Amino acid sequence: MKKSNLWSLRLGFSGKESYKIEELGLEKFLKHSYDSKFDKQLPAFLDDDPKTLIELKELRESIKAADSEEKKKILKKEIYSTIELKKWWIAKMRNDEFPLRENMVCFWHNHFVSTSQKVKVTYWMYQHNMILRENAFGNFKELTKQIVKSNAMVKYLDNVDNKKGKYNENLSRELLELFTIGIGNYSESDIKNGARALAGLNYGDDGAVYRRFAEDDSDKTYFGKTGNWKADDLVDIIFEQKEIPYLITRKILKWFIYDNPSDELVTYYGDYLRKVKFEIEPLLTKIFTEEYKKDISGTKIKDPFVYILQLLDELHIDDLDDTIVLYFLKQQGMDLYNQVNVKGWDGGNSWLTSQVYLQRNNTSDLLCSGRSVTRKVLNTMASETEKPKSELEKIDVKIDFDSNGNNKTIITELSNRLLFKVNDSMQKDMENLLKYDFDPKEEHASFAVIRLFNYITKLPEYQLI
Numbered sequence: 001m002k003k004s005n006l007w008s009l010r011l012g013f014s015g016k017e018s019y020k021i022e023e024l025g026l027e028k029f030l031k032h033s034y035d036s037k038f039d040k041q042l043p044a045f046l047d048d049d050p051k052t053l054i055e056l057k058e059l060r061e062s063i064k065a066a067d068s069e070e071k072k073k074i075l076k077k078e079i080y081s082t083i084e085l086k087k088w089w090i091a092k093m094r095n096d097e098f099p100l101r102e103n104m105v106c107f108w109h110n111h112f113v114s115t116s117q118k119v120k121v122t123y124w125m126y127q128h129n130m131i132l133r134e135n136a137f138g139n140f141k142e143l144t145k146q147i148v149k150s151n152a153m154v155k156y157l158d159n160v161d162n163k164k165g166k167y168n169e170n171l172s173r174e175l176l177e178l179f180t181i182g183i184g185n186y187s188e189s190d191i192k193n194g195a196r197a198l199a200g201l202n203y204g205d206d207g208a209v210y211r212r213f214a215e216d217d218s219d220k221t222y223f224g225k226t227g228n229w230k231a232d233d234l235v236d237i238i239f240e241q242k243e244i245p246y247l248i249t250r251k252i253l254k255w256f257i258y259d260n261p262s263d264e265l266v267t268y269y270g271d272y273l274r275k276v277k278f279e280i281e282p283l284l285t286k287i288f289t290e291e292y293k294k295d296i297s298g299t300k301i302k303d304p305f306v307y308i309l310q311l312l313d314e315l316h317i318d319d320l321d322d323t324i325v326l327y328f329l330k331q332q333g334m335d336l337y338n339q340v341n342v343k344g345w346d347g348g349n350s351w352l353t354s355q356v357y358l359q360r361n362n363t364s365d366l367l368c369s370g371r372s373v374t375r376k377v378l379n380t381m382a383s384e385t386e387k388p389k390s391e392l393e394k395i396d397v398k399i400d401f402d403s404n405g406n407n408k409t410i411i412t413e414l415s416n417r418l419l420f421k422v423n424d425s426m427q428k429d430m431e432n433l434l435k436y437d438f439d440p441k442e443e444h445a446s447f448a449v450i451r452l453f454n455y456i457t458k459l460p461e462y463q464l465i
Helices: 003-011 018-024 026-035 053-065 068-095 100-111 122-134 140-148 151-156 170-180 188-198 231-238 244-256 263-275 280-292 304-314 322-331 348-352 354-368 375-383 407-418 424-433 445-457
Strands: 220-222 225-227
Touching: 003 018, 003 026, 003 280, 003 407, 018 026, 026 100, 026 280, 053 068, 068 100, 068 122, 068 304, 068 322, 100 122, 100 244, 122 140, 122 151, 140 170, 140 231, 170 188, 170 231, 170 244, 188 220, 188 231, 220 231, 244 263, 244 280, 263 280, 304 322, 304 354, 322 354, 348 354, 354 445, 407 424, 407 445, 424 445
Parallel strands: none
Antiparallel strands: 220 225
């Protein structure tokens, strides 16, 4: 696989950035990505959703007084808003000129997990998403402070139930175990005192605020330091600890490059993260530029989003509804804002179970044959091993290839674009599909190349980048 294609898949979601990487060079491509602008205007689908605590209270009171039909309408509106939020984000990931920011938002979304199913307030989920976007390449410590004080996280990790004399340790525990320093680098006493410091941190209009009657203003000892600590103080103290850079560095390496990064690389880049005072942009630049120079491919299994967007990009399918992309992700175990637990998606081998692999192959079959994927079809593929036999809407598909070449040059062209390696058996199979007498200028030549592409998408090697 050409390096520009490999890194387009790693830094974005498909191969469409490969030309920019070749044209600009990796460092300029990264600079454009860091400097990319994003829309801060509230999406229209949230216009009528409650945003302040007063509006939320009024909605809850109206639900209590509503009859069953009215309650159904309110519930339907909540579900609509949640789906629209996911579609709004998918559209950004599909269409942004420099998608690294959205890829990083997705990374943070799976690090600072908060699910719409638990939070239930779509506006808070939007706020959570925007915090991640605004700080995607910023300072890890400052991002952590903002997330801890977000309404979504306070709700998701039950800190609303954390009050003086009646402590809830969920947010305190996950702040240490999953968000910052990792298991084995703190004590149960740190968790308990952290919960005391977070007691009373409750919902606010623009983010979580302390409620005087519920907060604990006594001294707490946290990692050996004593004082009347609050949320920001906890984060400051955590980031003074020796082991702080390594959990997040391992996860960044795993998200972008290696399913199993070595301890040596984690330490090397983690030490650098501490040196640059936890600024993410220079860390990413160092990781990407240094790992780019190495001859590495096939070290990471494609997640479902990369799989489907690469498929759509290669087949020039630009108008597939974002709802279908959303549902495909759900079937593949990558439902946005609906991770199974606070640990987030495991990634790696979990993206290639037998069921996931079957769904990928069936989706490729459908799209390559010019048939549209629908929610009904995806449901069929999820429950049956056979492809759906019903009549499906036809769509136009095409694939890029050099019509001045021959069968071997076209096979090489696709292999360089799509596969991290090709062995003799694969080469033979591809030459049987695209035979020596293949005429690339013939009217229906594209159909034969699409059949070759369909074969490639089912190879284990295609699942790796």
